[in-house]
Each structure stands twice: as C-alpha cells, then as structure tokens.
Amino acid sequence: MTNAAINQVVDYRADLKPRPHLAEVDIFDVAEVELDAHPHNYIARMRERSDVWRRTVSAVNREIGVYTLFSHDKCTQLLTHPEVCQFYTQLLMWRGVPVGPLQNLFVNGMPTVDGTVHRRRRKPLAGTFTMPVIKRLQPDIRRFVRDHLTPYLARGEMNVATEFAKTMPPRLLCSIIGIPEEDVDYFVGLARQAAVGLTLFPLEQMGDIDAAAAALMGYVERLLDRQRTHGQSDFLRQYLQSASAVDPELTPAETYVQLIDLMLASAETTRMTITNAISLLLADRRQWDLLSQDALFIGGAVNETLRYEPSVGTCPRFTLADIELGDERIPANSIVSASLLGALRDPALFADPQVFNITRTDFQRKHLVFGGGAHRCLGESLAWIEVFETLSAFAELTPNIRLRDGPATCTGLSGIRQVSDCHVIF
Numbered sequence: 179m180t181n182a183a184i185n186q187v188v189d190y191r192a193d194l195k196p197r198p199h200l201a202e203v204d205i206f207d208v209a210e211v212e213l214d215a216h217p218h219n220y221i222a223r224m225r226e227r228s229d230v231w232r233r234t235v236s237a238v239n240r241e242i243g244v245y246t247l248f249s250h251d252k253c254t255q256l257l258t259h260p261e262v263c264q265f266y267t268q269l270l271m272w273r274g275v276p277v278g279p280l281q282n283l284f285v286n287g288m289p290t291v292d293g294t295v296h297r298r299r300r301k302p303l304a305g306t307f308t309m310p311v312i313k314r315l316q317p318d319i320r321r322f323v324r325d326h327l328t329p330y331l332a333r334g335e336m337n338v339a340t341e342f343a344k345t346m347p348p349r350l351l352c353s354i355i356g357i358p359e360e361d362v363d364y365f366v367g368l369a370r371q372a373a374v375g376l377t378l379f380p381l382e383q384m385g386d387i388d389a390a391a392a393a394l395m396g397y398v399e400r401l402l403d404r405q406r407t408h409g410q411s412d413f414l415r416q417y418l419q420s421a422s423a424v425d426p427e428l429t430p431a432e433t434y435v436q437l438i439d440l441m442l443a444s445a446e447t448t449r450m451t452i453t454n455a456i457s458l459l460l461a462d463r464r465q466w467d468l469l470s471q472d473a474l475f476i477g478g479a480v481n482e483t484l485r486y487e488p489s490v491g492t493c494p495r496f497t498l499a500d501i502e503l504g505d506e507r508i509p510a511n512s513i514v515s516a517s518l519l520g521a522l523r524d525p526a527l528f529a530d531p532q533v534f535n536i537t538r539t540d541f542q543r544k545h546l547v548f549g550g551g552a553h554r555c556l557g558e559s560l561a562w563i564e565v566f567e568t569l570s571a572f573a574e575l576t577p578n579i580r581l582r583d584g585p586a587t588c589t590g591l592s593g594i595r596q597v598s599d600c601h602v603i604f
C-alpha cells in the first residue's frame with residue numbers, strides 16, 4: 179500500500195492558498211470555533227441523527243468527502259482497515275509546503291507513512307516502550323515524578339498545566355532516551371516549537387517551525403554521533419543497533435526522525451492528560467477522596483480521564499478504495515476521521531457516558547484513546563504509568579490539595595486538543 183493514490187487524484191500545486199471554507203460545517207450552522215469550544219455537546223447532538231457526520235469540502239479545486247465517525251465500533255474498524263492510509267505529507271503539500279525541514283520530518287517519520295516503510299521505522303523502537311519494559315522502569319519513574327513535585331510543596335501552590343504537566347513528561351522522556359541534562363531545555367524547547375507543525379497552524383509561522391525542525395535534526399545527528407564515539411546511553415546504543423539491523427537499514431534522516439517523533443507525539447498529549455486528571459478529580463472531591471484513601475482506584479482514574487477528555491480528538495485517514503464500515507459505505511479518496519471524543523462517549527459501550535466516574539468498569543481491554551491498528555500509540559505504557567505515578571504522588575504528598583480558580587477547560591474537536599491552566603493550592 180502506498181500513498182500514490184492520493185497524488186493521482188490531487189495535484190497539490192494547483193492550489194497553494196489555505197482554504198478557509200474547509201472549516202465550514204453544514205450539518206449545524208455552527209462555526210469551527212464553537213465546535214472546538216463545546217465539542218462534547220455538539221457530538222451528542224450530531225449522534226442523535228447519525229454516528230457518521232458527512233461533509234463535503236472544496237479543497238485543492240475538487241470536492242473531497244470528509245467523514246467523522248462517532249461510534250466506537252466504526253472508529254476501531256477504520257483504524258485497522260487495510261484500505262486506508264495516513265496523509266500528513268499530502269496535507270502540508272495541499273497547504274503549499276511541498277518541501278522544507280518540517281516536511282522532512284513528515285517524509286521520514288513513523289506516523290506519516292504506512293506498510294513496510296512504516297514497519298521498518300517503527301521496529302527499532304517497538305520493544306523499548308512495552309509494558310514489561312516500562313514496569314521495570316516504574317520505580318525510577320516514581321522517583322522522577324516525586325522529585326519534580328517536591329520543590330513546589332513548600333511554595334504551597336502550583337499551576338499544574340504549566341509547571342508540572344508541561345515539564346515533567348518531556349524531561350522524563352529525555353532521561354529515558356539519554357539526552358544529557360544540559361541539553362534538555364534546548365531539545366524540549368525545539369520540539370515544542372516544531373510540534374506546532376502538527377496542527378493546522380497559520381502559514382506565517384512556517385519559518386519558525388521550519389527553523390525548529392532543522393535544528394532538531396541537527397541536534398539529534400550530533401547526539402547520535404557522540405553516542406557512536408563515546409556514548410553512555412543504553413537506550414541510544416540499543417536503538418542504533420536495531421536501526422542498522424532492519425532491512426534495509428534506516429537512512430540517517432529516518433534514524434534521527436523516529437527519536438524526534440517520540441518527543442513530538444508525547445509532550446502535549448501527556449501534559450493534557452495529567453492536567454485533566456488532577457482537575458477532574460478535584461472538581462468532584464468525593465472521587466479525589468476515594469482515590470486518596472484507596473490506591474486501587476488510581477488505575478480507574480487514569481482510564482477514566484483518558485476516556486472523558488482524550489487529548490487526541492481525531493485520528494484521520496485517507497481511503498484508498500471504497501470501504502464499508504458497518505452499515506456505512508465510504509467512497510475512495512475521502513478523508514475519514516475516527517473521533518476519539520465521540521467513540522469514548524459512545525452510549526452503546528459506556529453506561530452514562532457523559533459522567534466522569536473513576537469506578538466504572540466498562541473499559542475495553544485496549545483503550546481506544548491510544549488509537550488502533552499499525553499506528554497505535556507506541557508510548558501508551560509510558561504515558562499510562564506516568565499519569566498513574568503522578569496521581570499517586572499528588573494523593574500522597576498533597577493531601578489537602580484543592581483547585582484555586584475552578585476546573586481546567588479542555589477544548590478542541592480534532593487533532594491534539596488544548597487544556598487551560600489549572601491552579602491548585604496544597
């Protein structure tokens with residue numbers, strides 16, 4: 179399977195302008211900004227009509243079907259369907275950016291390609307973040323999380339979103355990868371800037387994003403050169419060995435980009451989940467008390483936060499042929515998004531789906547918040563344990579914690595979502 183089919187039907191050079199009407203909605207007369215502000219309300223209303231939301235948008239001088247799936251079952255089917263593919267590189271081309279450092283990250287990345295190329299790029303990292311590996315690291319992760327929280331205890335207050343959830347996860351990942359302490363701020367800062375390239379950013383920001391993407395590539399190249407000569411990181415040693423063992427061997431650019439992708443895929447997703455978890459639990463004190471008194475509820479709180487406010491709104495795909503998802507036939511050359519927001523509040527699966535309840539037991543064995551199929555999240559075990567250890571640390575070290583200004587708000591219908599500040603007092 180290749181992405182060639184997309185290029186056959188779309189000449190991206192024909193239209194280099196952004197298309198504002200891509201954002202228009204025809205089922206309800208509601209602006210994208212309104213959908214982003216109250217996504218759950220709109221999905222609940224749309225679901226009353228259908229679990230597939232159809233739109234046709236005019237893009238690149240042609241009509242493209244855009245479908246959004248709200249049912250858990252259809253989303254699962256889409257993500258494992260053999261006749262769909264990723265289209266990030268094409269998306270950037272449609273927006274008028276056929277080449278450049280950001281496009282270079284996409285072209286050489288793991289989330290952007292399918293089939294054998296994808297498998298080759300994923301393989302060298304596949305064994306590094308499995309649950310058994312992360313379980314072995316759990317005592318170190320516990321220490322890391324607590325070390326990060328402790329300095330704030332004396333201060334008596336904290337903005338969880340910006341002071342803990344934004345800084346702890348990328349620092350932890352750097353320490354697992356083996357990025358030297360003195361480089362962490364530089365690397366994380368660049369990754370944060372480049373990650374804007376994963377959104378539908380205003381094209382005026384292209385220069386800054388490209389500069390960050392180019393600097394990241396340069397940094398990882400130097401990091402791996404140092405590792406080859408006098409490296410101390412077990413993770414990087416193993417990664418380099420695995421990258422040269424796949425057939426054909428990963429190119430230098432491919433080797434650098436998979437490491438960068440880890441940071442791009444993890445920082446905001448984990449930040450949002452940690453912030454939402456603390457905020458949702460403190461907003462319903464009984465559930466916080468339950469968890470504080472009995473650590474057995476911490477796992478349920480992690481799963482429920484991920485269900486109730488998933489940090490990734492949609493997983494989009496492009497259809498390479500006509501496909502059938504249950505009773506729905508979707509034509510070839512359409513964009514179809516699995517709405518994780520919709521799927522994770524699907525009343526067919528979850529009792530009282532609009533209620534945040536850490537004692538619920540109706541979870542699937544594989545949580546759909548991490549996607550499905552070949553592109554299922556590589557870092558799910560790390561993310562899950564990070565959030566688990568964070569809740570455990572806050573419950574133990576800050577027994578009197580409360581929200582200062584009310585709960586955080588989580589917005590966004592698609593892509594990586596946004597979360598507001600979350601001030602707490604200890």
Ligand code: HEM
Pocket residue numbers: 288289290300307351439440441443444447448451488489490492493494547548549550552553554555556557558560561562
């Ligand atoms: C709560 C935190 C996280 C959530 C909710 C999350 C969610 C997801 C989802 C939904 C996908 C699939 C996207 C798609 O199929 O279109 C994905 C892919 C990915 N995630 Fe995560 N993620 C999280 C944390 C992490 C962490 C901590 C890492 C790395 C250490 C990571 C690395 C990746 C990578 C590399 C991919 C691409 C996999 C591929 O294309 O084969 N994620 N993630």
